[in-house]
Amino acid sequence: MRPVPFRVLRRKRETHDTFSLVLKPPSAAGPFSFAPGQFNMVNVFGMGEVPLSMSGHSGEVREIVHTIRVVGPVTQTLNRLRAGGTVGIRGPFGASWPLGAAEGHDVVMVAGGIGLAPIRPAIYHVLDHREKYGKVAILYGARTPHDILFLREIESWRGRFDVEVEVTVDRASRDWHGLVGVVTGLVPRVHFDPGNTVAFVCGPEVMITFAVRELARSGVPARKTYVSLERNMKCAIGLCGHCQLGPLFLCKDGPVLRYDQVAGLLRMREL
């Protein structure tokens, strides 16, 4: 699959090291279609490609959003793009959050750091189809108050009466009036029926492991918990093996996987 040139419509600063690009597919290509949790390979011509989950509204869309943390040369170059610039897009790839299977259940979504971006399309979907789900909780942890993504949007979600939203930071000075503590500590604060709950977890792997453990303590089994894993995706079609985790190719079998399918693999240091 060759990269298709997408035009940058807007760039938005999210935090001191994170930004979003709103991209438009070429007119001839028609609308772009993806499911929440899927990712694209975003190509900076002549420099390289990075895997990035979509962070905006899903379905058939005329523009897509990628929220990007500056961590290397490709993302630094992406950060310098402005409206009118061009990037190459291959995608969408991978498995999505099981939003259909979650219908009729309570939904607990746990995100940490930049992990809020890949889960945001799922949040949009659940909030847009609120009547199809039971209780909904969104739990988000960031490093410091300055690292909180989508702050205004989180406040608007908090303003709703049909969703519980809790945000915490790992450390803060006294001028922060919100919660301090790790995101796993938010699980006991929210209300859900553990026997009828589906959980989505997205963030650094260590955080995922601890979050799943806390969910299990609350009664949500691993087979009802889905995680998004990202490891060095390159070809994105399950050929090159760069993202292999045991028998799984995360680009093709993932990035969204049921936790009981990967728990043992994540515990193996060699992987």
Added chain:
Amino acid sequence: MTVEPLDRILAEIPLFHGMKEEHLALIAGCASNVRFEAGEFAAHHGEPADQFLVLRQGRMALEIHAPGRDTVTIQTLGENEVLGWSWLLPPHEWHFDARALTLTRALKLDGRCLRGKFERDPELGYEMMRRFAQVIVRRLEAMGLQLLDVYGNHS
């Protein structure tokens, strides 16, 4: 106005869920209601820790103050959460400052009173140690995650 007995209140707090009624009654004998205005300290680092709190309303911050540096909040606690385990083990001193962020109402459990009852009733002592071990394990897990700085840029 009717006042709910303390053992009934204790039974509704997750830390005490499922405890025997006679144990709840013994614990209730060491409990009292306290309140802290916003900004008021419930504990100071290094001072005797002969109590723990179970927050019923409001929010508290656990803080570390290092001379020459800003005070750092390491955790906030809310409804039904437990503040303090230093009362269990010598030297019974607070490891952090605890400051009320809002008007906070809590149950105060007297550590000396409880330890005396544990000596006389080892089953109660074991049960409470078991429950506090879970509180401590969760705190250690949280501290491990905070130390790992999982959201930092490690590339």
